[in-house]
Amino acid sequence: xxxxETTTPDFSEAWRDWATQSxxxxxxxxxxMMGTEEFSQGLGRNLDVFLHFQKTMNEAMGxxxxxMNVPTRTDVLALxxxxxxxxxxxxxxxxxxxxxxxxxxxxxxxxxxARPKRTKRPPPAAEGGSAN
Amino acid sequence: xxxxxxxxDVANQVQSTVDAxxxxxxxxxxxxxxxxxxxxxxxxxxxxTDGSMKLYxxxxxxxxxxxxxxxxxxxxxxxxxxxDLTPGQSMMEFLVQQxxxxxxxxxxxxxxxxxxxxxxxxxxxxxxDCVDRVLEDSGESELNLLGYCVGGALALMxxxxxxxxxxxxxxxxxxxxxxKGMGLFSxxxxxxxxxxxxxxxxxxxxxxxxxxxAFDMLRPAGRLTSxxxxxxxxxxxxxxxxxxxxxxxxxxxIPFAGEAFRQMVKELYWKNALLEGSLELGxxxxxxxxxxxxxxxxxxxxxxxxPYEAAKPALEQVGSEDxxxxxxxxxxxxxVAGGNAMYRLWPKLDxxxxxxxx
Numbered sequence: 412x413x414x415x416e417t418t419t420p421d422f423s424e425a426w427r428d429w430a431t432q433s434x435x436x437x438x439x440x441x442x443x444m445m446g447t448e449e450f451s452q453g454l455g456r457n458l459d460v461f462l463h464f465q466k467t468m469n470e471a472m473g474x475x476x477x478x479m480n481v482p483t484r485t486d487v488l489a490l491x492x493x494x495x496x497x498x499x500x501x502x503x504x505x506x507x508x509x510x511x512x513x514x515x516x517x518x519x520x521x522x523x524x525a526r527p528k529r530t531k532r533p534p535p536a537a538e539g540g541s542a543n
Numbered sequence: 544x545x546x547x548x549x550x551x552d553v554a555n556q557v558q559s560t561v562d563a564x565x566x567x568x569x570x571x572x573x574x575x576x577x578x579x580x581x582x583x584x585x586x587x588x589x590x591x592t593d594g595s596m597k598l599y600x601x602x603x604x605x606x607x608x609x610x611x612x613x614x615x616x617x618x619x620x621x622x623x624x625x626x627d628l629t630p631g632q633s634m635m636e637f638l639v640q641q642x643x644x645x646x647x648x649x650x651x652x653x654x655x656x657x658x659x660x661x662x663x664x665x666x667x668x669x670x671x672d673c674v675d676r677v678l679e680d681s682g683e684s685e686l687n688l689l690g691y692c693v694g695g696a697l698a699l700m701x702x703x704x705x706x707x708x709x710x711x712x713x714x715x716x717x718x719x720x721x722x723k724g725m726g727l728f729s730x731x732x733x734x735x736x737x738x739x740x741x742x743x744x745x746x747x748x749x750x751x752x753x754x755x756x757a758f759d760m761l762r763p764a765g766r767l768t769s770x771x772x773x774x775x776x777x778x779x780x781x782x783x784x785x786x787x788x789x790x791x792x793x794x795x796x797i798p799f800a801g802e803a804f805r806q807m808v809k810e811l812y813w814k815n816a817l818l819e820g821s822l823e824l825g826x827x828x829x830x831x832x833x834x835x836x837x838x839x840x841x842x843x844x845x846x847x848x849x850p851y852e853a854a855k856p857a858l859e860q861v862g863s864e865d866x867x868x869x870x871x872x873x874x875x876x877x878x879v880a881g882g883n884a885m886y887r888l889w890p891k892l893d894x895x896x897x898x899x900x901x
Contacts, residue, residue: 426775427775430768430771430772430775431768433764433768434762434764434765434767437763437764437767438762438763438764438765441760441763441764442726442727442761442763445727445730445731445760446726446727446730448730448733451730451731451733451735451736451737452735452736454731454736455733455735455736455737455738456736458737458738458742459738459741462738462741462745465745465746466745469745488655488656491654491656492656495594495654498592498594499593499594502591502592502593506591509590526603526608527603527605527606527608528606528607528608529607529608529609529610529644529681529683530607530610531605531607531608531609531610531642531900532901533609533897533898533900533901534897537893537894537897537898
């Protein structure tokens, strides 16, 4: 039998299927492995080692910076705390100012853009549904 | 049987794919080289701040808006711009353009001084404060709540401790309640091996890099196959742009406030206290059954971060009689951003919220 139909191999379709299936299989494989008690135990141990290293480093660096008469991370963070306190006080002042402006007579507040009316209704199709 | 040679078609196909890759490569390079891609671009004003937290009000874009304002509670785990990804693919933009008066809580990036923040600071202090600010700003007496991921859980904790809250209805998006259903996260935080006290005591906040590694480990092959998927749809400009933005969001991991993390692991993962009804925050019992407002919960079929088993019980726990569960195709991020969201979640949310916003 002879046919004039042209058969083009769909590489992208095959590629897509392969990628999807491979991802699923690899994820399943790794997820099974990582879902074991042994893995959780190993993860916990690694985390402990990392935290121990981090703590030792922090202490060593802190001593080094103190000896060099350079601000330590703790000093910089303390400055950050003080900055935050200033920011919070500024925010509180800003809020009080906004409240004072809102309480001011309308003429003094006329520069504020008018807000749209709160009268919008849902489309009839949606309004047919139930609502409390 | 004779089959006509397909060589010219294959050659054309290869040629056009290569052209698209080169073109995309140039656009992609241009995009990647941008230090600050346009995310979170829907016009908004900051109406309140508290430490690193900001409360935004999105500027209305319609002549009329719905009466009841909508307050969006974002996740603690990631940056909130997934909800306002880019113009044309932004849930916030969509809601504003549908006529909602939208406010959003951005928890910000926890700084070292935030390491002492606890769940009650979010659920019992900051959310109620933001609710008051929204009501004051809008001049209304009640609002609707929408929570995404952990933001939904925080909103539930707020509602479960404030039966008198001025909330008219509540929408949760892929919100975990059953932490025993959190798959590998539940395994890895096994009480016997996971020393959460040591992590928090040593590091303060939990670094974003650790969280990012944990998320990546959920889908180890994902990093390899994601570029293949992009290659497959290289001609689709919208898809590629959306993919790159979502991918960037996924990698843009923020730290988790230390004390809140400790509480989350001990109370939610180890004791499953939110589901069991034993969660106490700041001396107050979180009673989900006291939540009686209408509620919708949208979940993603292929959510590997908050699996269906973790999210499903939310509606079973609340006391509301008017509930709706929606399970949509997609994953954790594509539920709220991208094509899936645009054609499935957003219209559904609009339909549900609109009649509860008048």
